[in-house]
Amino acid sequence: MRFSRIIGFSKTSINNFHTRHIGITNKDLIPMLNVVNSNSINELIGQVMPMAKKHELFFKQPMSEDISLLNLKKIMKNNNKYVSLMGLGYNNNFLPFPIKRHVLENPKWYTAYTPYQSEISQGRLECQYNFQSMVSSLTGLEIANSSLLDESSAAVEVMNMCYNIEKKNRNKFLCSKNLHPQIISTLQTRSNISNIDVEFVDFKKINIDSLTEVFGIMFQYPNTYGSIEIPENIITHCKNNNILVSCTSDILSLTMLKSPKEIGADICFGTTQRLGIPLWFGGPHPAFLACEKSYLRNVPGRIIGKSKDILGDEVYRLALQTREQHIKKDKANSNICTSQSLLANVSALYAIYMGPDRLKNISKLTHNKAKIVNYGLIDLGINIKHQDYFDTICLEVNETEKIYNSLKERDIYVRKEREKLIFSFDETITDRTCLDILNTISESLKKDKIFNKNSIEYYNNHPSDLDKKFLRNNSFLESDIFNKYHTETEFTRYIYNLTKKDYTLCEGMIPLGSCTMKLNSVSELEPLTWESVVGHHPYIPLDNVKGYLQLFDELSEDLKDITGFNNISYQSNSGSMGEYSGLLCIRKYHNKNGDNRDICLIPDSAHGTNFSSAKLAGFKIIKFPDNDYDQFLKLVEQNKQNLACLMITYPNTNGIFQDNIREICDTIHNNGGLVYMDGANMNAQVGLTNPCLAGADVCHLNLHKTFCIPHGGGGPGMGPILCNDKLRDFLPNNIFQTENNPLSIGSITSSNWSSASLLTIPYLYIKMMGSKNLKYASEIAILNSNYLKDSLDKHYTIKDVNKNNRVGHEFILDVSEFKKHNITENDISKRLIDYNFHPGTMSWPRPGVIMFEPTESESKTELDRLIDALINIRKEIDEIVNENQDKNDNILKNSPHSLKMITNWNHEYSIEKAFYPTKYLDNTKYFPPIGRVDDKFGDVNLLRK
Numbered sequence: 001m002r003f004s005r006i007i008g009f010s011k012t013s014i015n016n017f018h019t020r021h022i023g024i025t026n027k028d029l030i031p032m033l034n035v036v037n038s039n040s041i042n043e044l045i046g047q048v049m050p051m052a053k054k055h056e057l058f059f060k061q062p063m064s065e066d067i068s069l070l071n072l073k074k075i076m077k078n079n080n081k082y083v084s085l086m087g088l089g090y091n092n093n094f095l096p097f098p099i100k101r102h103v104l105e106n107p108k109w110y111t112a113y114t115p116y117q118s119e120i121s122q123g124r125l126e127c128q129y130n131f132q133s134m135v136s137s138l139t140g141l142e143i144a145n146s147s148l149l150d151e152s153s154a155a156v157e158v159m160n161m162c163y164n165i166e167k168k169n170r171n172k173f174l175c176s177k178n179l180h181p182q183i184i185s186t187l188q189t190r191s192n193i194s195n196i197d198v199e200f201v202d203f204k205k206i207n208i209d210s211l212t213e214v215f216g217i218m219f220q221y222p223n224t225y226g227s228i229e230i231p232e233n234i235i236t237h238c239k240n241n242n243i244l245v246s247c248t249s250d251i252l253s254l255t256m257l258k259s260p261k262e263i264g265a266d267i268c269f270g271t272t273q274r275l276g277i278p279l280w281f282g283g284p285h286p287a288f289l290a291c292e293k294s295y296l297r298n299v300p301g302r303i304i305g306k307s308k309d310i311l312g313d314e315v316y317r318l319a320l321q322t323r324e325q326h327i328k329k330d331k332a333n334s335n336i337c338t339s340q341s342l343l344a345n346v347s348a349l350y351a352i353y354m355g356p357d358r359l360k361n362i363s364k365l366t367h368n369k370a371k372i373v374n375y376g377l378i379d380l381g382i383n384i385k386h387q388d389y390f391d392t393i394c395l396e397v398n399e400t401e402k403i404y405n406s407l408k409e410r411d412i413y414v415r416k417e418r419e420k421l422i423f424s425f426d427e428t429i430t431d432r433t434c435l436d437i438l439n440t441i442s443e444s445l446k447k448d449k450i451f452n453k454n455s456i457e458y459y460n461n462h463p464s465d466l467d468k469k470f471l472r473n474n475s476f477l478e479s480d481i482f483n484k485y486h487t488e489t490e491f492t493r494y495i496y497n498l499t500k501k502d503y504t505l506c507e508g509m510i511p512l513g514s515c516t517m518k519l520n521s522v523s524e525l526e527p528l529t530w531e532s533v534v535g536h537h538p539y540i541p542l543d544n545v546k547g548y549l550q551l552f553d554e555l556s557e558d559l560k561d562i563t564g565f566n567n568i569s570y571q572s573n574s575g576s577m578g579e580y581s582g583l584l585c586i587r588k589y590h591n592k593n594g595d596n597r598d599i600c601l602i603p604d605s606a607h608g609t610n611f612s613s614a615k616l617a618g619f620k621i622i623k624f625p626d627n628d629y630d631q632f633l634k635l636v637e638q639n640k641q642n643l644a645c646l647m648i649t650y651p652n653t654n655g656i657f658q659d660n661i662r663e664i665c666d667t668i669h670n671n672g673g674l675v676y677m678d679g680a681n682m683n684a685q686v687g688l689t690n691p692c693l694a695g696a697d698v699c700h701l702n703l704h705k706t707f708c709i710p711h712g713g714g715g716p717g718m719g720p721i722l723c724n725d726k727l728r729d730f731l732p733n734n735i736f737q738t739e740n741n742p743l744s745i746g747s748i749t750s751s752n753w754s755s756a757s758l759l760t761i762p763y764l765y766i767k768m769m770g771s772k773n774l775k776y777a778s779e780i781a782i783l784n785s786n787y788l789k790d791s792l793d794k795h796y797t798i799k800d801v802n803k804n805n806r807v808g809h810e811f812i813l814d815v816s817e818f819k820k821h822n823i824t825e826n827d828i829s830k831r832l833i834d835y836n837f838h839p840g841t842m843s844w845p846r847p848g849v850i851m852f853e854p855t856e857s858e859s860k861t862e863l864d865r866l867i868d869a870l871i872n873i874r875k876e877i878d879e880i881v882n883e884n885q886d887k888n889d890n891i892l893k894n895s896p897h898s899l900k901m902i903t904n905w906n907h908e909y910s911i912e913k914a915f916y917p918t919k920y921l922d923n924t925k926y927f928p929p930i931g932r933v934d935d936k937f938g939d940v941n942l943l944r945k
Contacts, residue, residue: 017065018773021519021765023859024780032860036786041779045688047804048782049657055690058561062770065523072764075554076532078547082411083433084279084537087392087424088180088224089151089250089750091274092535094428098488099276099349100529102495103342110342111505111520113512113838114714118317118933119309119896120833120926123498124713125316128341129304130481131272131286131348137476138254139268140261141290145301147344147715148287148336149573151271152186152750155179155218155248157300157334158269158289159187160616162216162244163196164333165298170215172197174206176231178223182750183248185735187218189746193584193618203231211237216244221263222253225385225422226370226392228470235264251275251288253390255356255363258472260290267291274426276350277343280528281548282538282751283573284716284758286340286347296942300334302714307938310931311900317938335576335612338704342712353491356477362427366391367466369425369434372459376438380447385420387465392424399445406444410436413540431456501929502713503838508926509862510838513810513851514607514653516683516705517838520761523768524708527760538751539736548756555763562774563699564692565722571732571747573754575680578700578719579613579647584745585698585723585730586645586674587617592730592743597644597672601635605653605845607678619644626652629660633667640671649678650685650694651808653845654800655785655853657684665695674698674726679719682706683855684782684809687775691722698723707762718755777856781809784854784863791867795874809853813840813870816848821881823892825850828873833896835869835917836926865920872917885909896928 019025024032029041038044063071084092095104103109115121115128128146135144148154159173175187177200184200191198203219217238222228238245246267247260252274254260260268273285291299305319351359367390374384374393385394396419397403404416412433415422423437431453438451477483485491504510510517527533536545556568572578583600590597600619602610603626614621622639624632636643646668651657658664665675677696683706685691691699703709704717711717723731733744734752753759769777789798789811797814801807815825825848829839841851854863876892879885889907897914905911916922 017062017521017523017768018770018776021521021769022773022777022780022856023862024784024856028860032783032787036783036790041783044783044786044806045779048786048802048806048808049688050659050802054688055564055693057687057771057774060771062773063767065768068764068767069523069526071767072527072551072760073530073532075550076527076530076547078550079532079536080411080544082413082540082544083429084413084540085423085425085429086413086415086537086539087422088182088415088539089271089273090279090537090539091424091426092279092428093274093276093426095276095278096350096353098491098495099346099353102492103346103349104528105525106499107506107520108499108502108504109345110525110710110712112502112713113510113515113517113711114338114341115318117829117833117839118315119830119928119930120503120838122316122929123501124341124345125304125318126501127345127348127498129316130352131344132304133479133481134348134351134477135251135272135288135290137478138251138259139249139290140259141265141268142293143296143299143303144288144290145299146304147339147341148269148289148301149340149577150283150285150750150754151180151248151269151287152183153577153748154269154287154289155183156186156190157336158218158246158267159190159196159198159216160334161267161295161298161300162246165244165295166215166242168215170213171195172199172213172215174211174214174217175200176203176219176223177201178225178227178229179218179220179248180224181735182747185747186749189584189748192746193587203234204229206234208233208237211241211243214243216246218246218248220248221257222250222390222392225394225420226389226424227386227394228257228388228390228466230263232263239264250390252359252363252366254472255359255476256367256390256472257470259474267295272344272347275347277346278534278757279537280534280755280757281536281545282753283755284340284343286344298333301336302339303942305938305942307934307941309898309933310894311904313930315930315933317933317935319938319942335580335609335616336574337576337609338574338717339715341714342716345713349495351477352482352485352494355482355486356475358486359477365427366425367464368460369429370423371462371464372434372456373423373425373437375459375462376451376455377441380438380442380445380449382441388467388470391426392422394420394422396420403441403444406440407437410440412437412440413537503833503926503928508836508838509854509858509866511840511852511854511866512838513655513812513841513853514680515841516702516853516855517711518708518855519857520708520710521765524761524764525710527764528757533757533760538756542737548753551759551763552753555759555766558766559701559720559722562686562690563701563722564690565699565724567725567728567731568720568722569731570718570720570753570756570759571734571749571751572700572719572721573749574715574717575700575702575719576609576613577748578721579609579676579678580616581732581745581748582676582698582700582721582723583613583617583619583645584748585721585727586676587619588730588743588745589674589727590644595672597642599639599642599644601632601643601646603648603652606647606649607653607680610647610678614647626654632664636667636671643668643671643673645674645676647676647678648696649681650691651681654812655808655810655851656800656802657808659802661694669695680705681809684778686778687771688778692724698727703758703762708765709758709761716755716758718758778809780856781854784856784858785809785811785852788852788854788863788867792870795871810851813850813852814848815850818877818881819848821877822887823877823880827892827895828877830932831873831876831892831895832869833928834914835872836921836924837866837869868918895932898929898931899927901931
């Protein structure tokens with residue numbers, strides 16, 4: 001008997017996933033439609049989205065959760081089982097069960113939003129601070145960020161960082177030719193569109209006198225062949241001549257080898273994947289970046305700093321530059337606006353659970369596996385390229401193909417490169433596998449030697465040949481956090497102590513505009529721990545991952561249907577990287593046509609990453625006001641000779657479907673340009689219209705928004721791009737995973753499918769919803785937004801509406817009128833926390849506003865609760881305006897109210913009013929762990945100890 005039958009699910013209930021994803025029931029529709037003064041949803045949508053030509057998805061019946069999972073499981077069983085020793089920065093490891101159960105499978109971790117609201121994010125902020133501390137300790141460098149997207153794109157960030165720091169007339173960047181090939185590929189892509197001259201050299205042969213035009217260098221240790229080589233003379237010269245030294249390092253090796261600080265590096269980067277994170281066929285994996293403190297303001301991505309709250313207690317917060325795209329736009333250091341927060345938390349907790357001694361043991365175990373095979377190969381008379389190694393050995397033989405195929409027949413995969421075979425070991429490699437490798441090679445070379453368990457013991461007793469000058473002789477991870485939670489009991493308590501400090505979807509609604517914090521169904525996340533999904537190396541020959549390839553093909557067909565485009569690339573592992581990738585395709589298109597077009601038009605209200613991505617792609621940016629069509633036409637006419645593209649969001653960032661979207665796009669096309677559509681607001685388009693119908697040439701999709709990949713406290717995410725046939729030939733490629741295409745823009749991240757495992761989530765979401773319900777979800781998202789707007793418009797100013805007084809899937813409260821009374825959008829947002837809500841998006845797309853997006857997943861009860869809260873807050877504002885509360889010491893200025901504030905209560909308003917302003921809170925109250933954070937103090941004292 002099927003499990004679902006045993007626990008009593010009816011056939012009807014299991015086939016209606018959409019009734020559990022969509023929060024509005026049929027009985028809710030009539031009262032909600034009455035509020036918005038519409039006779040039907042169709043009538044409402046017609047008033048919201050006036051485009052005459054609508055999009056109908058290919059009809060597909062929804063599948064039940066259990067059938068969808070069974071089908072996907074059958075597909076993923078087409079992936080083979082094998083042992084990977086391919087390395088290249090990807091290594092198997094053991095994910096501790098407590099982390100798997102209490103973090104990866106815990107909605108308190110994966111449904112949290114980016115910790116912009118410090119008062120309700122202290123748990124994950126502390127955990128990411130621990131990640132930074134871990135990286136800083138292992139690298140020896142003072143500053144670390146709280147993760148980047150992957151190792152290859154981090155390399156580009158490092159190169160850009162070096163270039164921005166130096167800002168001199170030098171433009172040459174020297175890189176070791178022994179970097180991982182995928183890193184070299186992404187650096188080449190960047191150099192093709194920048195003023196940076198990147199050269200890949202052998203640092204052993206470089207002439208120091210040739211470094212006059214160099215602003216920075218990059219090398220890898222251990223390098224891609226496993227050799228531990230440190231260009232000491234080059235580093236010394238660089239330090240004496242203001243040339244920045246950067247390197248990429250294996251994070252586990254740093255428990256055994258000298259730290260980057262000790263060898264003279266200014267910046268170090270890499271991946272923490274091997275610290276407890278599965279291979280997942282390429283991701284998601286957190287990259288790290290560490291540097292000297294003097295470069296703090298140049299660091300890309302997020303940094304967790306410290307400040308104090310209203311009571312003077314020390315607290316964690318996101319540092320200022322982490323939202324710099326919204327502040328600096330085209331002047332930002334990078335276009336990175338997300339990270340791999342959830343996976344950074346996993347790595348940090350892995351280090352906490354293991355502690356320095358266990359990490360040393362894992363390093364020793366890993367090194368010994370490599371040592372066993374190394375000595376066995378030497379006994380077979382094979383030439384080993386180097387003797388200074390950590391986990392990777394490289395052998396040079398004439399019979400490369402023969403040995404490779406013999407190992408392959410035993411489902412053992414190593415890296416093959418011309419006359420070289422490279423073996424990378426990890427703690428999961430067994431003695432049995434080591435013996436299989438040695439005996440297979442012995443047999444392939446027709447040697448008589450047979451290896452057995454006595455061989456293992458014999459080679460284990462051999463001393464390591466690793467030169468002691470490379471060994472680390474100082475301690476690491478000395479702080480208490482890495483030395484006190486090594487039992488599962490204490491570790492579990494620590495994890496749940498962190499979760500108590502955070503507001504997530506478990507506590508209530510997260511109504512952030514433009515961020516779509518919808519349900520992340522447990523059934524959608526279930527496959528992420530399947531053996532068939534977890535253990536695949538991204539560069540394994542593709543005939544071993546036919547299940548993954550079928551998943552990609554089926555999902556691609558659905559996403560093409562949804563967007564109207566015919567071509568797709570999954571290489572971008574965030575929305576901002578999707579922007580960058582799509583813009584590079586546009587640039588390459590114009591170059592192929594012999595045009596030097598370089599003007600990119602962007603409306604003022606656009607996402608901040610639009611501006612920074614356009615700058616990184618090499619475009620000159622011209623901004624224009626959204627609501628001034630005449631100005632837009634004027635700018636197009638003035639720049640038509642050099643017009644490359646328009647970046648536009650649909651519906652726009654104010655939540656309005658532009659009536660003349662086709663006209664706008666046609667104007668760009670008629671003047672030689674192309675249109676990039678930011679897919680951030682796709683939640684309002686699915687099943688109703690699409691980017692192709694609107695006139696776009698390329699768009700990205702935020703799979704972590706519209707298609708249910710969870711935010712995870714700020715990542716992971718994915719931002720695949722889809723395009724028309726004009727741009728098909730320019731899509732990204734990968735040196736290991738795709739055929740060579742000379743027209744391609746090249747690689748922008750490490751893997752062709754980036755965070756491939758996450759694609760199981762949108763795949764299941766689309767299958768379980770079916771065509772009809774995907775459209776219905778968009779309709780309900782729009783209904784919910786208009787319901788909130790119309791319920792609040794008598795209490796607040798709502799300026800951003802279309803000609804029918806409608807909004808799309810999000811809307812904006814303009815609260816700038818209260819500023820004269822010393823009340824800001826920040827005060828209102830913080831007060832919402834006291835009502836058990838995550839605030840909306842503050843101060844964007846312009847100052848003095850709060851943007852709300854209810855999504856389709858929230859119930860009418862929760863929507864009404866938000867309405868009541870905002871109406872109550874308006875009454876509290878009136879009390880301040882009418883001077884019934886002090887202008888500076890009032891219920892808004894002091895919010896949110898933490899429990900600790902009760903012990904020092906000296907305010908005129910009551911404790912009950914502060915903590916329990918509505919009856920609903922009597923039994924459901926969430927108490928923020930800290931009071932209002934002093935952001936100005938934190939900016940001045942960014943990383944105070």
